[in-house]
Amino acid sequence: MRHLLDTEDLSRDHAVQILDTAQEMSAVGEREVKKLPALRGRTVVNLFFEDSTRTRISFEAAAKRLSADVINFTAKGSSVSKGESLKDTAQTLEAMSADAVVIRHWASGAPARLANSGWIDAAVINAGDGTHAHPTQALLDAFTMRSHWSKLSGIPSVGADLKGMRIIIAGDVLHSRVARSNVWLLRTLGAHVTLVAPPTLLPVGVEHWPCKVSYDLDATLEAGVDAIMMLRVQAERMKASFFPSTREYARRWGFDDARLATLDRLNLKDTIIMHPGPMNRGLEISSAAADSVRSTVLAQVRNGVSVRMAVLYLLLAGEIRDPQPNSKQNPTAPATAMPAKDNS
């Protein structure tokens, strides 16, 4: 694996390896000195064609904890309006000897273009492209779910997947790269996903996805659920008649106080509530839900750094192992050279 572009083609073994490595990386974050020498002398470029402070600083923190040099390259707006093409930007970074390019782009497929065009040799990590994919978000979501799921079942999380976990992803699936990446990854990890959305916010063709689809959040909750992921809904969707009003949206598809109470009524005491952020409190999620003990919103942010460390490390210094790894371990790799232990 040279690049991380989406989760559709990510095998179970690679996904679990990334999660296991992230678990080792998370231990680093708990140390007093939060730094590993693994990527010393390597250059990671954060190439952001779209604003996203949260994702950028998460990648920046990840790269710095691995001792990489970090260059932030913000190219806001379209390459066309800016006058410089993606190709020229890529070749500029290549000339600066970037080892990895973390790219966030408004256009679906831009990371794939970068990776497959021959313009650049660096490893390409997709940090969110248009409405296509956001693989590190899906991996951090899966990491968060796995910690929870392992704790419940009492089995070590290292090497484990999400077999049998029931997950609802609710909201604007149509425009969501987070949903797209989660559906494929969670399928690969053995979870059962149900998408819940107004019909207008589901893509034509969703019937081919490896998940169930429902228009009824309450009925889906009643069927039992272990994790609920609420997607951000942008208010401007209302203007394009995807739904009549934000109030109607919140009533039918928002995770409000009544639905929070429903979880208690159904005795679903271990069900977690997730959100990729930033949240629209009062629209897709109520404040009570967002701040409840069930909420994993801040854990997701924390895990984001660990997962991105793992991805950077594995693409740049480690080797993405095949299913049967040989016993030889990389001596310069303190993270994977550590005996795996369960840190959850």
Next chain:
Amino acid sequence: MSSARYLIRSASILGGERADILIQGGIITALGEDLGNEVIGDATVIDARTLIALPGMVDLHTHLREPGREDAETVESGTRAAALGGFTAVHAMANSSPVADTAGVVEQVYSLGRESGWVDVRPVGAVTVGLAGKQLAELGAMADSRARVRVFSDDGICVSDPVMMRRALEYVKAFDGVIAQHAQEPRLTEGAQMNEGKVSAVLGLAGWPAVAEESIIARDVLLAQHVDSRLHVCHVSTAGSVEIIRWAKERGINVTAEVTPHHLLLTEELVRSYNPVYKVNPPLRADSDVQALRKALADGTIDIVGTDHAPHPSEAKECEWAAAAMGMTGLETALSVVQETMIETGLMSWADFARVTSTTPAKIGRVVDQGRPLNVGEPANIVLVDPAARRAVDQTLMATKGRNSPFAGMELPGKVVATFFHGHPTVLDGRLNTPRRLQGATQTGGN
């Protein structure tokens, strides 16, 4: 005009029986088995024992980009590509800059075509001023101009206003014109990037739904029926469109339809690469659509193949999918793609090929001396094809300026060996020969 004589020796006429064809003074002067020396005289002999003779291909849908985008294509480069592809006439679409919406612009394009001398260039006139859909262009003036425009189209943009479409259909009846519609409901395709369906859902690219094409075609065939006029549907791309056109033809509505080579061969699966060479409007569709289009072309529901040759400079494709221009080159691959999809599959004969690439497009465009049968006394617009040849498509060797061929690297059958344009060999031995030079004002060529 040169009085050079050419003898095409023992070509398979429309893929059938073999005959010699003698060409002189721009017309076929003799046709038959083993023409004797007293007939042949000093004619240059072309050995065609392995070749098929077809009427020169007529494209109803070509973007020559001149005036305005000479970086993408010129009349000269585009018509060289046409000749190499086996064409003897092309219809130059109106979306140039300035738009071909006045007699002046269509006459300019017409003149450039005559000066180039590779094929007949028949300008298409815009339906509305500036393709803006607000006001009818001077259709009558373009029809009466030296370019004698008969095909009108806002191609690239749909004449979406139903009243405007009705008026246009009615008005062109005055001079036997036809409206060639780019069927695309604009509101249903805002920001559209690819076919809406299974693949777009995964790729996160905004969908271009089949219904956006089909709803316009349904409306337009009913309008054509209502005002008893002639409608041509450009680049039909969906199985549903085929059903509507079939229904309209059964009711006797005067509608013709076109399919592009790329919609006969390629599917939306190619978009998974995010390579914008596969970005085109209307978009590549599903395999079920491709199969329906092939069947419709074979059974006559779709009348013709039109290339929608759309060259772009490389920077328009070397970018993100969403930022890339839509369109593909097609003139130099059309014959091979149609052979691959329609003839190698047994769906059509070479005689059918001649009908859909020459006879019928010439009739729709009212081009009187093109698309004619290969008979004595007919204009010598002839293409010689080696059907057994196979070649890997190399876009860098093409005459078009566009390098945006979606067929690049594919191995396809068929090769144009020679093209005769009003008796003059524009292509010989598979290579460009010389353009046809007009001498004197009485030689009116395409008129």
